[in-house]
Amino acid sequence: MKRNVVLQLTGVERHYGQGGTLLSILKGADFSISKGEIVALVAPSGTGKSTLLHVAGLLEHPDGGEVNINGHACDGLSDEKRTAIRRSQIGFVYQFHHLLPEFSALENIMMPQLIAGLSWKEAGERAGQLLDYMRIGHRGSHRPGELSGGEQQRVAIARAVANAPTLLLADEPTGNLDPETASYVFDALEALVRQSGLAALIATHNHELARRMDRRVTISDGKIVDF
Numbered sequence: 001m002k003r004n005v006v007l008q009l010t011g012v013e014r015h016y017g018q019g020g021t022l023l024s025i026l027k028g029a030d031f032s033i034s035k036g037e038i039v040a041l042v043a044p045s046g047t048g049k050s051t052l053l054h055v056a057g058l059l060e061h062p063d064g065g066e067v068n069i070n071g072h073a074c075d076g077l078s079d080e081k082r083t084a085i086r087r088s089q090i091g092f093v094y095q096f097h098h099l100l101p102e103f104s105a106l107e108n109i110m111m112p113q114l115i116a117g118l119s120w121k122e123a124g125e126r127a128g129q130l131l132d133y134m135r136i137g138h139r140g141s142h143r144p145g146e147l148s149g150g151e152q153q154r155v156a157i158a159r160a161v162a163n164a165p166t167l168l169l170a171d172e173p174t175g176n177l178d179p180e181t182a183s184y185v186f187d188a189l190e191a192l193v194r195q196s197g198l199a200a201l202i203a204t205h206n207h208e209l210a211r212r213m214d215r216r217v218t219i220s221d222g223k224i225v226d227f
């Protein structure tokens, strides 16, 4: 295996049964991403981007092949072990922020850290740093409903990396933002990845953002190919 590989997929298969027929979405998909890399996943709707992110993020089991995270094969592991790896190693960002509406931006970012066992003080300090890093330090006490779409997504990104994961998986993180805001949110995300050495796989329909990433891959006939 190459050095610093964070995620490696080997021969990954994923099929769904639908009305008596089998829908094959991933058919022997191979992919790897290393520390510090940002990779765009650009593919037409329905080709399996979310499926791929779910399998890579240990939210779904592949029907064949291997998912390896930081050198650990994850497929034979118990659900508890998979959950533990997911919580400590993987951060997720979705198109819609899924922030808790009754908590402030700062508290939303503190939440995963408190669950992981950090003290209130430690979690608050790191959440504050991340908000500053995402250039919204002045918005910490605001609830999600009091933030703009771009600010909400920056809080969601900060929350995803609050527990210092090694892999960030994002499904259309700027999909509901206007192009200028999308570009600004991506700037913050990129700075964070560069600074922390995360590996980030980002599904997007935005070709301009995809061009700014280190590599671009697509899904073609159930396989992952560079383009």
Ligand SMILES: Nc1ncnc2c1ncn2[C@@H]1O[C@H](COP(=O)(O)OP(=O)(O)OP(=O)(O)O)[C@@H](O)[C@H]1O
Binding pocket: 016, 017, 018, 023, 025, 043, 044, 045, 046, 047, 048, 049, 050, 051, 052
């Ligand atoms: N749990 C499921 N059961 C049956 N079919 C499913 C299931 N999940 C996904 N699919 C099907 O698998 C295909 C790929 O879905 P997926 O959500 O991965 O696509 P996508 O590339 O992310 O699409 P989009 O860009 O529209 O979000 C779709 O045809 C979808 O209907």
